[in-house]
Amino acid sequence: MIVWFSYVQIAVALVAGVFCLVSGFAGRKPNDFSLGATALVEVLLVAQLIVAIVSPAAGNPPQGDVLTFWVYMVSALLLPVAAVFWALIDRSKWSTVVLGVACLAIAVMVFRMNEIWLVQNV
Amino acid sequence: MPSTNDTPATVPAAVGTTLKRPRVAGIGRVLVVVYAILALGAFGRSLVQITEQFADAPVAYTLSAVSAAVYIVATIALVARGAVWYRIAWITISFEMLGVLVVGTLSIVAPELFAHASVWSFYGIGYGFVPLVLPVLGMIWLSKNRPVRSAELPAEPAATGGPSATTGSSATGGPSATPGPSATAGPGRS
Numbered sequence: 001m002i003v004w005f006s007y008v009q010i011a012v013a014l015v016a017g018v019f020c021l022v023s024g025f026a027g028r029k030p031n032d033f034s035l036g037a038t039a040l041v042e043v044l045l046v047a048q049l050i051v052a053i054v055s056p057a058a059g060n061p062p063q064g065d066v067l068t069f070w071v072y073m074v075s076a077l078l079l080p081v082a083a084v085f086w087a088l089i090d091r092s093k094w095s096t097v098v099l100g101v102a103c104l105a106i107a108v109m110v111f112r113m114n115e116i117w118l119v120q121n122v
Numbered sequence: 123m124p125s126t127n128d129t130p131a132t133v134p135a136a137v138g139t140t141l142k143r144p145r146v147a148g149i150g151r152v153l154v155v156v157y158a159i160l161a162l163g164a165f166g167r168s169l170v171q172i173t174e175q176f177a178d179a180p181v182a183y184t185l186s187a188v189s190a191a192v193y194i195v196a197t198i199a200l201v202a203r204g205a206v207w208y209r210i211a212w213i214t215i216s217f218e219m220l221g222v223l224v225v226g227t228l229s230i231v232a233p234e235l236f237a238h239a240s241v242w243s244f245y246g247i248g249y250g251f252v253p254l255v256l257p258v259l260g261m262i263w264l265s266k267n268r269p270v271r272s273a274e275l276p277a278e279p280a281a282t283g284g285p286s287a288t289t290g291s292s293a294t295g296g297p298s299a300t301p302g303p304s305a306t307a308g309p310g311r312s
Contacts, residue, residue: 067174071166079159086155094151101152105159108250 001060001117002051006110009044013107016041020100030087030095038087038099041106042080048110049073052117064116072116076109143203143269150263154200157260160252161193164241185225186240192217193241200260205269212264219257222246226254 016037023034052073056062062069083102087095146154168186176183192214199211226245228235246253 065170065174068167068170071170075162075166079162083155090151092148092151094148097149097152098155101155101159 001048001055001062001114003114003118005048005051006114009041009048010107010110010114012044013041013103013110017100017103017107020096020103022100024093024096024098024100027093028096029091029093030099034096034099035084035087038080038084038103041103042077042084045077045080045106045110048113049077062117063119069113069116072109072113076106076113079105079109143205143208143267145203146201150200150267153256153259153263154197156252156256157193157197157200160241160249160256161190161197163249164190164193167241181235182240182243185221185242189218189221189241192221196260200263208264208269211260215257215260215264218253219261222253222257 019037020034023031028034052069079102083099087099164186168183168190171183171186196211196214196218199207199214222242222245225240225242229243241249241253245251
């Protein structure tokens with residue numbers, strides 16, 4: 001993983017998460033902005049996936065546990081997709097809150113993935 | 123006229139006395155999602171722990187797997203309809219509450235037993251104390267959303283709000299459609 005890219009991703013996921021939570025509690029149904037923000041988080045995760053595949057070959061192997069990292073990676077990839085799917089079926093303001101919860105969970109997961117990659121035995 | 127409308131309404135409702143749960147709605151859906159994320163996290167962690175280092179701490183890792191299974195069942199029980207699932211939801215959520223309190227206390231009192239992280243170690247500190255807060259929220263939500271006897275559905279519109287009001291009006295709408303559209307439109311729209 002690339003440290004600065006991870007931090008950018010965490011920042012984007014945090015902003016997207018807070019935005020969706022505020023938007024949801026303000027009574028907005030899932031719209032292009034909240035769905036788009038979650039989609040952006042997912043796109044960055046796919047980029048992160050590519051980085052994680054390529055990095056070891058480029059002399060940047062994970063320091064921590066590889067299996068733990070990949071369990072996080074796969075879970076993280078599934079989460080925004082599930083949340084967006086949910087939001088498309090259930091058009092209520094709570095779906096926007098769900099999008100926000102998913103984005104914040106991604107921020108935490110990327111932080112943990114970063115730790116696992118950089119530090120041994122966290 | 124309103125009194126004659128009430129009598130056919132209670133008759134078909136009294137026939138079906140099975141317990142019904144209203145569909146998960148509102149903030150309950152967010153609760154379900156948080157449960158699902160925690161279930162995913164607990165499952166992933168226990169999967170890694172058991173495949174890689176089970177011999178290191180069999181007690182903690184077995185507990186990890188059990189807690190993951192309970193979170194998955196609790197997530198399903200919150201969504202699934204019917205009185206049986208409602209009871210399962212109470213059992214699993216109570217188990218989680220007990221688990222986080224007992225294991226949380228043990229991890230402080232006897233750290234050698236739970237030196238290896240589990241979802242419940244130190245009251246779920248590794249998960250932002252979500253495992254400690256979630257069962258409480260789950261219990262509040264469950265106690266506010268009891269399964270109701272379908273006979274009681276029209277009787278207590280204030281307790282269940284929207285869903286019961288629609289079922290009540292649909293029950294009256296069927297048989298009382300013939301007397302006049304003006305009589306049914308009144309309670310239906312309000």
